[in-house]
Amino acid sequence: MLSPYADGLITFGVVYTLMAAAIHIPLLANYLLLSQVGFMLIASYSSAALVLAGWPWILAAPVGVLASIVAAALVGLLGLRVKDFPLAIASIAISEALRLTIMSTGILGGISGLSGIPKAANAQVSVLILAAVMLGLAWFHQTRTCRAVIALGDDEISARAFGHNPVRLKLLVGVLSGLLCGCAGVLYAAYVRFLDPNFFGFSTLIFILVFVVVGGARRMFGPLLGVALLWVLPGYLSFLADYRLVAYSAVVLLILMIDPGGLSALAEKAARKIFAAARPLGRGTTNRSIQIRSQGGVNDKASAHDQPA
Amino acid sequence: MTKRVLTTSRRDVIVSAAATGVFGALGGRAQAQQSLTINAISSRTNFGAPFGNMMTRGSELGTKWVNAAGGIAGRNVMLNTSDDGSDASQGVTRMQKFGPECNVVLLNTLSSVIQQVAPVANELKTVAIGPAISLAKIVVDNRPWVFTTFPRPELGVPSAVATWIKRENLSRVAIIADVQNAATKIQVAAFEVALKKTTVKLADIVPIATQDVNFEPSVQRALKGDPDGIVVSSLPNQAVGLFQSIRNAGSKASVFLPTAAFVPAAFKTVSDKSAFDRTYTVQVFYGGEGASESCRKFVQDFQKQEGITPDGSAAFAFELILLLQKAAKAGAYLPDDLSETGRAKLRAYLEALDWASPFGHVKMGSDGVARRDYFVVKINGVDDLRLVDTIAG
Numbered sequence: 001m002l003s004p005y006a007d008g009l010i011t012f013g014v015v016y017t018l019m020a021a022a023i024h025i026p027l028l029a030n031y032l033l034l035s036q037v038g039f040m041l042i043a044s045y046s047s048a049a050l051v052l053a054g055w056p057w058i059l060a061a062p063v064g065v066l067a068s069i070v071a072a073a074l075v076g077l078l079g080l081r082v083k084d085f086p087l088a089i090a091s092i093a094i095s096e097a098l099r100l101t102i103m104s105t106g107i108l109g110g111i112s113g114l115s116g117i118p119k120a121a122n123a124q125v126s127v128l129i130l131a132a133v134m135l136g137l138a139w140f141h142q143t144r145t146c147r148a149v150i151a152l153g154d155d156e157i158s159a160r161a162f163g164h165n166p167v168r169l170k171l172l173v174g175v176l177s178g179l180l181c182g183c184a185g186v187l188y189a190a191y192v193r194f195l196d197p198n199f200f201g202f203s204t205l206i207f208i209l210v211f212v213v214v215g216g217a218r219r220m221f222g223p224l225l226g227v228a229l230l231w232v233l234p235g236y237l238s239f240l241a242d243y244r245l246v247a248y249s250a251v252v253l254l255i256l257m258i259d260p261g262g263l264s265a266l267a268e269k270a271a272r273k274i275f276a277a278a279r280p281l282g283r284g285t286t287n288r289s290i291q292i293r294s295q296g297g298v299n300d301k302a303s304a305h306d307q308p309a
Numbered sequence: 310m311t312k313r314v315l316t317t318s319r320r321d322v323i324v325s326a327a328a329t330g331v332f333g334a335l336g337g338r339a340q341a342q343q344s345l346t347i348n349a350i351s352s353r354t355n356f357g358a359p360f361g362n363m364m365t366r367g368s369e370l371g372t373k374w375v376n377a378a379g380g381i382a383g384r385n386v387m388l389n390t391s392d393d394g395s396d397a398s399q400g401v402t403r404m405q406k407f408g409p410e411c412n413v414v415l416l417n418t419l420s421s422v423i424q425q426v427a428p429v430a431n432e433l434k435t436v437a438i439g440p441a442i443s444l445a446k447i448v449v450d451n452r453p454w455v456f457t458t459f460p461r462p463e464l465g466v467p468s469a470v471a472t473w474i475k476r477e478n479l480s481r482v483a484i485i486a487d488v489q490n491a492a493t494k495i496q497v498a499a500f501e502v503a504l505k506k507t508t509v510k511l512a513d514i515v516p517i518a519t520q521d522v523n524f525e526p527s528v529q530r531a532l533k534g535d536p537d538g539i540v541v542s543s544l545p546n547q548a549v550g551l552f553q554s555i556r557n558a559g560s561k562a563s564v565f566l567p568t569a570a571f572v573p574a575a576f577k578t579v580s581d582k583s584a585f586d587r588t589y590t591v592q593v594f595y596g597g598e599g600a601s602e603s604c605r606k607f608v609q610d611f612q613k614q615e616g617i618t619p620d621g622s623a624a625f626a627f628e629l630i631l632l633l634q635k636a637a638k639a640g641a642y643l644p645d646d647l648s649e650t651g652r653a654k655l656r657a658y659l660e661a662l663d664w665a666s667p668f669g670h671v672k673m674g675s676d677g678v679a680r681r682d683y684f685v686v687k688i689n690g691v692d693d694l695r696l697v698d699t700i701a702g
């Protein structure tokens with residue numbers, strides 16, 4: 001059985017990974033949609049409100065996720081008219097407006113927050129959700145649609161020329177982002193049992209963005225690696241006391257200086273080197289082709305078509 | 310005669326090093342067993358740092374005092390403060406780490422963090438005491454394991470306001486308040502109620518946001534009604550900016566800074582002493598002239614150690630360490646007994662607390678919130694506070 005500390009580390013780690021993944025997906029399309037914290041707020045509050053009204057979590061959770069998806073789709077429509085930096089600002093503003101609405105109007109607890117939410121999540125539940133999400137992401141990254149999204153991010157005009165529909169793709173990434181935010185929001189509400197509107201603010205967005213950037217914004221495992229390092233690391237730096245944040249910042253800077261692609265880029269390069277060094281003779285490589293190379297007469301076409309020995 | 314030469318073989322060196330290591334480890338282990346670690350969750354960084362650092366410094370001074378008096382149950386006390394970065398999720402994981410390892414955790418952190426930490430303390434059946442939890446609801450909703458030695462701010466406000474109005478002969482008051490902070494919002498409601506009981510006109514309530522950095526528009530709006538009294542209800546880092554903006558605008562209105570707003574360390578940047586003319590605060594801690602001997606000694610020691618005047622949160626964090634020493638002497642604090650029975654003893658002790666602390670009489674209510682006196686104080690300077698009225702808690 002997990003200790004309470006491990007339970008909390010893992011559950012919060014999963015929440016932040018889901019949020020980091022929710023930011024990562026639009027970034028594949030160079031789509032600066034940054035309302036994810038607002039979508040998480042919607043999911044958290046809507047599911048918590050339903051549970052407090054007597055609904056079971058099994059019914060309230062999907063409603064919370066759906067609310068987040070709908071919000072993301074609506075905000076995604078904004079992205080069809082606004083791009084790049086203005087889109088980033090506008091989407092952050094929408095997120096802040098949602099938070100301030102709760103704080104100013106007093107709805108759903110207002111500034112005092114929403115308390116008394118029954119606990120319904122733990123590390124085991126979180127890991128199951130994360131596993132499902134990562135499998136889904138892995139599948140998505142293999143699809144043609146994902147390649148189209150990446151192509152859109154590289155050059156929208158070329159992507160259009162190749163027949164990709166930017167409107168459909170942008171809406172799709174928005175919806176996927178909303179789905180992940182919804183899962184994170186519901187999990188968060190079910191674990192912490194108290195919702196403070198101040199949590200769903202700009203500082204949380206920056207906190208999660210750091211995970212994405214350090215982990216690697218363009219790779220599937222980037223968010224997971226970023227969270228694994230930067231969420232777990234501070235706990236082990238407590239012996240540094242007041243210099244803890246200096247060390248934390250130094251680690252972040254070091255990683256980005258070594259490779260701006262982040263941890264996942266570093267991991268990918270390391271994996272390539274390891275597998276290249278360890279690769280046995282196999283498909284496409286025969287003793288004959290090695291002999292040809294060693295004699296200095298490289299015939300790439302011949303070696304590529306050789307059958308395994 | 311053969312000259313005897315003392316040689317050291319490699320084997321001797323290795324054996325000596327190993328022996329040193331073993332003795333060192335054993336000695337260290339013995340040292341660790343002799344000392345007693347008290348865990349605290351503090352906001353040392355981010356926006357909660359002004360409060361968290363003040364409380365941590367108070368706890369550290371308390372630890373020094375207690376160790377100088379023989380420690381707790383004959384053991385040297387070591388304070389372990391863990392930074393939550395003013396973030397609730399980090400506060401929660403800290404409590405999850407400490408909760409199973411000890412039977413009391415000090416909450417030297419923000420109310421917004423404690424709101425999520427408190428349910429965890431209850432779940433783990435660990436006594437959690439905050440020296441500055443100003444939102445009584447947090448404690449009340451998370452009984453029986455969560456306590457605060459900080460009194461409900463709104464209880465002292467009505468009498469404090471009446472004293473202020475009478476002394477300054479006010480007729481028109483404006484309130485500038487952070488409406489995005491739950492604690493200050495409660496204070497504002499208490500101010501409104503208090504003002505309604507007087508003949509003073511409430512000119513305006515000007516809202517500000519926690520992240521605001523430009524106070525000119527808010528101050529201009531507050532001064533429009535030409536008030537002769539202004540209440541500044543915000544966190545200390547903003548209260549300083551608002552206060553300076555009011556004085557920079559040329560206003561000589563009397564300013565009232567409730568408990569959360571006036572933290573001496575934050576106001577050190579106000580270099581012009583005349584800015585404090587007609588400035589008051591209501592505090593739950595007063596260490597100036599007329600205070601008890603031990604209270605004044607605490608203030609002197611704190612000033613010597615930190616170079617600043619302590620506030621209520623520092624004082625109560627200091628007091629908590631003394632309280633644990635007192636509880637240990639009464640057989641209620643058993644650090645090595647992590648059973649529910651052992652923990653419940655400390656809980657029961659706190660529930661029945663009725664104590665002449667160095668800072669005045671402290672009585673714990675059945676709701677887990679302390680009852681204490683309030684002090685209306687005239688601020689002549691950051692280090693020059695004068696008591697004008699005491700309101701019984």
